[in-house]
Amino acid sequence: MSSLSRNDYRTLVLSALGGALEFYDFIIFVFFAVVIGQLFFPPDMPDWLRQLQTFGIFAAGYLARPLGGIVMAHFGDLLGRKRMFMLSILLMSLPTLVIGLLPTYAVIGIWAPILLLTLRIMQGAAIGGEVPGAWVFVSEHVSEKHVGFACGTLTAGLTGGILLGSLVATAVHQMYSPAELLSEGWRVPFILGGLFGLLSVWLRQWLQETPVFKEMQARKLLADELPLKTVVRAHRASVVLTMAMTWLLSAAIIVMILMTPILVQKLYAIPAAAALQAGSIATLFLSFGCIVFGALSDRFGAGRVLAAGCVMLGFTAMLFYSQMAVAPQYINPLYALCGFFVGVIGVIPAAAVRAFPPVVRFSGLSFSYNVAYAVFGGLTPVLVSLCLPLDPMAPAHYVLLLSGAGVLIGLYLIRCEKKVE
Template sequence: MSSLSATAVPSAALSRSQLRTFALASLGGALEFYDFVIFAFLAKLIATHFFPASQSEWLRQTEAFGLFGAGYLVRPLGGVIMAHFGDVAGRKKVFTFSVLLMAVPTLLIGLLPSYETIGAAAPLGLLLMRVLQGAAIGGEAPGGWVFVSEHAPPHRAGLAAGLLTGGLTGGILLGSVVILVLNVVLSADDVANWGWRIPFLIGGIFGLGAMVLRRWLEETPVFREMHARAETAETLPVKILLREHRRAILCSMLTTWTLTAGGIVVVLMMPPLMQSLHDIPPAQTMVASLSATVCLTIGVVTAGALTDFIGMRTLAVTFALALILGAFGLYGMSPLFPGTLVFWAGLSGLSCAFIGLVPVGMLRAFPAKVRFSGLSLSYNLSYAISGGLTPAAISSLTLHTPVAPAIYVALTAVVGGIALWFSPREG
């Protein structure tokens, strides 16, 4: 029986060695979300340092976010290339390289000279770093999910994927804490002049340490067995996917849409939306963001673990409904009761546990020989489209109604729930 199949039969607990493997695998994914948060929070200062002072402030900030978005545009290509080698040459090699490719640019962003020092080379250098980060990120999260699931004992793959997803969301929490501490320890002028570089330096060092530690990881048993039996993909994995697994790709892309909506709209966009729509103080929205992130981390681990014992269709319906209720609670109820935002944010974070079902559904949708490529193609292509369009869509919709974010999340929850219901079961 496949280790990726849900069952109600109890199995042995995870060993210390397996838990260590999952922890090391989570480090690089945490860096992905850490980088996302610190760049978003520091975008205004980055714009000041990397674009001409003669430009207006809004133009510089728009350019900074444009460079940030460029990294996401190359995710599908980077992910497909790395996943190809992961399916053909081995999971471990690619998994170790991806965190190196992510750590070095993060470190260099913290060291890049400003526009005032090197002129147009400054934004071009930042663009190059974002492109390299985007290529690395394309293989990091899908590679992590495949790696831990194939290392997990029978009937514990869901828990393994949930623990890794919890590590990813933990990167958001880490980034928020670092920015918070930075602003407490340093003056506003120091942060603006040089302190903004510290989070990137920390992230780069953190990533290089993760790469060194990952050298001690072993190749997954599933890949070793495929290699021994000469069952690895004989042709391009992408060709096999497009020929034989179109349904799996479609369902995985749709569930990833729900994942991006839950993470971006409920957690990451919540502070600025609450400030602009309901005049809630920034300090309160920051605390609410931390509450949502902690509860999200708990929720995704729990959801992943439940897939080992409860059928995916039951969980898909249950957690899709929870996501809808959580979104409307956050954007519909909290404004009616001043001072309750932190509570509703935490509840909405828990309701985003649907995110923990997504990687498990994708892992089960593809056979082992093209699993890495299947996850990478579906996840990155969907994330590049929906992740880029979601903020703009929400900004436009909120002009018509303040509960537009909840309506948007509800729509994606319905679509994702249906996609999980009809997703194939290959693994």
């Protein structure tokens, strides 16, 4: 990667840092869902209903992703990548800060959950524009032979936000007693996230518009109709490909990173502290894996790396769940190994970016990714949960199935790469 310039590295660092903080802002809600449920709903409400409504507000952020992503992508293709890149993190940071300052149900009654829902929808719209926008932004700043490394590094930053949220949540729970947490302690991670997000907005002003967009602007090659209309009419194959890759990405992240620490507690009686610690280790190795697989795709091609990585992802997922039943003491190394191969998702953004021409790239990627993530991201926990009573290995089998699909996608990409050559 020695041919990357100093400006390229600065762009990658600032983009990855901002992405990590924005993803932290989006995900921190789930780590404090129990506390939020107690504070923002009537005290006489049944626990199951309070939990359902709290997670419903969390899910609203995911449902808002497609709309926010499509709108921001539309203007990103017409007005510039950088403007939307800065807007997305601003739309995330301000609601996060306000959540940390919100009055609770005891103070303003029904307005507390209504305001919380509104802010959560704003966060969802922001993350819908941030993820595809960040991939497009970094890919158009580096040379073609470094797109995989750039997108993998950015993805590592996004997954690093999950790790940061986990670490901050753990620290806050250790610093405050249960009573202090309910009083004011829960506000700390939201206020910190909002302030650091605003700092990222300021840092991003030093980034430059992408050379690709500048060239299109100078040559008057920007879309002369709705970019999304062009995507749906002329790039359906790319939409299907990106949606399929997003299904793989969502399955790997949701099942192996977000659900597994909870599932191993229930399935194998692993203590919560041990499961969460192992989850943090796996997320760290995931971030490392994203960079490694992204860099490998620049050298050997996205198709070959995706196919080989998915073979190992399926194998390590099966190995992890089968061994937890007989050797739970090895949870840390086994989960770290699996987390590393979840990092094969670092190949996906580069392949998706290349699937669309620059003039509609932001809209094509954002539409395909956000719609697919909203559908498959919502269905995956439900499907796995429904299958668990029948099959204790359901999480591993689900990831194995999607890994098989990933191998087929990899073979398809190899074929496409040969045609380009």
